[in-house]
Amino acid sequence: METYVTCPHCKRTISNDPIIDDAATGAGSAARSITCECGERISYWVITAQLRKQKTVGSRVQKWFRSFSTAQD
Numbered sequence: 001m002e003t004y005v006t007c008p009h010c011k012r013t014i015s016n017d018p019i020i021d022d023a024a025t026g027a028g029s030a031a032r033s034i035t036c037e038c039g040e041r042i043s044y045w046v047i048t049a050q051l052r053k054q055k056t057v058g059s060r061v062q063k064w065f066r067s068f069s070t071a072q073d
Helices: 018-025 044-054 057-069
Strands: 004-006 013-015 033-035 041-043
Touching: 004 044, 018 033, 018 044, 041 044, 044 057
Parallel strands: none
Antiparallel strands: 004 013, 033 041
16 A cells, blocks of 8 residues: 655645655654645654544545546546
8 A cells, every 4th residue: 555645735645755654654753754846844743644544444435436436447
């Protein structure tokens, strides 16, 4: 399962970042952050909160249903 974070300002999806991977495994420190292309600073705590939300059953079911509506035929 790919881990990603959405910028709260521009809604751009950020993935494949070592800080996100560290937050997903519980490693890293609160002093670390990501800067989006729009200039928004995304803190470690925002990253962990978004990753926690991605793991809930409701969001996984919702993502599954959306995959049908956005599927290319």
